[in-house]
Amino acid sequence: MVLASASPRRAEILRSLGIPFTVLPVDLEEEILPGESADAAARRLAAAKAALASALRPDDWVLAGDTLVVLDGEILGKPRDDRDAVAMLGRLAGRDHRVVTAVHLRRGEAPGVGVTRESGVRFAPMSADEIRWYVSTGEPRDKAGAYGIQGHGARFIAEIRGSFTNVMGLPAREVYGLLRSAGDPALALLALSSG
Numbered sequence: 001m002v003l004a005s006a007s008p009r010r011a012e013i014l015r016s017l018g019i020p021f022t023v024l025p026v027d028l029e030e031e032i033l034p035g036e037s038a039d040a041a042a043r044r045l046a047a048a049k050a051a052l053a054s055a056l057r058p059d060d061w062v063l064a065g066d067t068l069v070v071l072d073g074e075i076l077g078k079p080r081d082d083r084d085a086v087a088m089l090g091r092l093a094g095r096d097h098r099v100v101t102a103v104h105l106r107r108g109e110a111p112g113v114g115v116t117r118e119s120g121v122r123f124a125p126m127s128a129d130e131i132r133w134y135v136s137t138g139e140p141r142d143k144a145g146a147y148g149i150q151g152h153g154a155r156f157i158a159e160i161r162g163s164f165t166n167v168m169g170l171p172a173r174e175v176y177g178l179l180r181s182a183g184d185p186a187l188a189l190l191a192l193s194s195g
Contacts, residue, residue: 003063005023005049007169010065011023016172017175028048030066032075032077038100039102042101046102047104054109061106063105065101069145076097089126089131096122096123098121099118099121099145100118101116103117103178113182121157134153
């Protein structure tokens with residue numbers, strides 16, 4: 001199987017499931033279209049990533065994902081710079097938001113199949129010093145919403161409703177379900193692999 005992502009977090013989740021894979025990052029402009037919902041954008045971007053990787057590796061199953069953070073109906077992408085990360089974290093501090101991840105599985109020319117998962121996250125209140133410290137770690141730079149739940153950012157998470165791995169960027173249960181239901185016995189067995 002091919003993981004169409006450079007995300008170390010997605011790779012970590014697949015490794016923890018014991019699913020063998022190779023990494024093939026794809027270059028895709030991850031812009032949100034005007035009026036597009038987070039669910040629709042995540043589905044479209046995950047499918048586009050899978051299509052790009054499938055064109056390069058048509059004989060392999062390709063798994064791709066896209067994760068978006070949504071606060072008050074606004075999609076928060078990856079911060080442009082540290083100043084943007086500080087602003088995002090200031091908005092998230094002490095509040096609830098949604099994390100939407102779409103996962104898409106395909107092989108060759110077939111359009112494939114996808115699934116979307118949503119989780120709720122509540123940040124604890126954060127002081128300006130805490131925000132500055134967290135941004136100085138560099139962790140927020142490449143993450144939607146400017147935080148990583150599995151790293152230094154975990155200390156600021158008050159509550160998660162739903163899948164932890166979804167908030168990390170790849171919902172484990174949904175990935176397993178896609179592999180088991182794809183109609184390929186070899187892929188279904190791969191889903192039960194132990195590495």
